[in-house]
Amino acid sequence: MDKLLACTIVLLLFINTIKTDGCHKRKFKEDSFVCVCNELECDSFEPVTNPPKGLIYSYVSDKDEHRFHKDTLDPKTLNTVTADSIKLSINVNETYQQIIGFGGAFTDAAGINIKSLPDKLVLDLIRDYFGKDGLEYNMGRVTIGGADFSPRPYTHQDDYQDLNWTHFALAEEDLEYKIPYIKLANDFSGGLKLFGSMWSPPAWMKYQQRINGTGILIGDPGEVYYKAMASYMVKFLDEYKKHGVEFWGITTLNEPSAGFKPDYPFNCLGISPEQMTKWIAKDLGPILKAAGYGKDKLKLLILDDNVSLLFLYASRVFSNYEASQYVSGVAVHWYENKLFGFDQFDKTHQFFPDYFMLSTEACTGLGYDGIAVKLGLWSRGEEYANDLVGNMNHWSSGWVDWNLALNTIGGPNWVSMFVDSPIIVNAEKQEYYKQPMYYALAHFSKFLKPGSTRLGFKVTNPDDNVRTTVFKTDQNQLVVITVNSNDYAANLTIEGFAENVVGLTLGPHSFRTLVINKS
Known part of the structure; x- marks a missing residue:
């Protein structure tokens, strides 16, 4: 019995040290959810790293489903360009304040x-x-x-x-x-x-x-x-x-x-x-x-x-x-x-x-x-x-x-x-x-580390409820952060980010961070 108790204690201690990935969702009275942290479970983030050359890391949080969901995207396949697309043109030579x-x-x-x-x-x-x-x-x-x-x-x-x-x-x-x-x-x-x-x-x-x-x-x-x-x-x-x-x-x-x-x-x-x-x-x-x-x-x-x-x-x-x-x-x-x-x-x-x-x-x-x-x-x-x-x-x-x-x-x-x-x-x-x-x-x-520099950009066909900022980090990454506060999705095209024009869809009520390695 003492041996069983000791094994149980060791097992509990092991479980209590695990910090799992993935939000442990709980819905209260509001329109979205919280992520619960207790001694058995708590979500965490991966350390931010440079994406492979030519690829984009995308991080999404939204009202209905995701909390900091990460995907690897190939810009050559991102060609969602429509007449109503918001156009973001980045000027890497136009610099402003540092973080x-x-x-x-x-x-x-x-x-x-x-x-x-x-x-x-x-x-x-x-x-x-x-x-x-x-x-x-x-x-x-x-x-x-x-x-x-x-x-x-x-x-x-x-x-x-x-x-x-x-x-x-x-x-x-x-x-x-x-x-x-x-x-x-x-x-x-x-x-x-x-x-x-x-x-x-x-x-x-x-x-x-x-x-x-x-x-x-x-x-x-x-x-x-x-x-x-x-x-x-x-x-x-x-x-x-x-x-x-x-x-x-x-x-x-x-x-x-x-x-x-x-x-x-x-x-x-x-x-x-x-x-x-x-x-x-x-x-x-x-x-x-x-x-x-x-x-x-x-x-x-x-x-x-x-x-x-x-x-x-x-x-x-x-x-x-x-x-x-x-x-x-x-x-x-x-x-x-x-x-x-x-x-x-x-x-x-x-x-x-x-x-x-x-x-x-x-x-x-x-x-x-x-x-x-x-x-x-x-x-x-x-x-x-x-x-x-x-x-x-x-x-x-x-x-x-x-x-x-x-x-x-x-x-x-x-x-x-x-x-x-x-x-x-x-x-x-x-x-x-x-x-x-x-x-x-x-x-x-997680992305705008000290020394990151805001870049100039121009928005054509803007939407008042879609907001964007653009930075370059001291690791030579370009970072685009978007906020879509609409009840509907919004199409966005980005020039000056990857080798080709990138077109993608921002989900309703979502935050998205895009990172590309320019080294």
């Missing part, structure tokens, strides 16, 4: 949900984002102190009104829910580009003495509170470094417009474009540099807010030499992109081409019928994919999602403002679900 990367946010909420899983699933989930058989993320956003997706409002020195930060300390949330998973992700990715974002300094630094609601820092840039806020950010970087975590970048502040809004529900601080410019020039830039975090060591990104404010903040900061000398780029959130489009991306690049733009926050589900998480809702994957195409085609050098993982109601969130996530954790059932958003991200992040 920095893709990633997600190490929030307290993400860490709480990840920690609720068995050890094997913790590894699987982190690998699903950062591993070679996952999304291959190379970036991560880290909250400096608490945010809305924290179990409580907090900063790193709430109880002591000391501008020298002698009582500054990392919180339990840093040590339990962020740092361990950052380190694990770094191991899987081979090196993360991390950037920190602060939602609010301690409440006692504001006129209003509150963590949320209208909140303005006491005094003016160049004075003690603004200098102390810069030193607070240095302390954060230093403390994380003591735990073996170093940062690639930092943003000036999460959503600096929020602190001007009456009764704003969660952690915030208001800083105007003029205040931001003066703070960087007089305090933040010099203090970061003096602490060893100058522009050659740490990327400082301004804004970290919505597109309607992009040119306003960029024009103030970048037109001021004293401030701009410390800054590398602009961080933009996605929440107004559908409303305002990407014109401000183009305008900002036109006037200030030396600074990169990076999308640093996105999520769906807020305010949708009171139900944040919709398991398997395909349109949320399309929202991600269409925004990714828009960002790529308008000078963004990368795209960083919001929470890496949330629970089945879209939390925890200390003000109960729940949203959706590409991965949803069901702690009760000890499993997690990969949403259509997750696979939408895969069609970009």
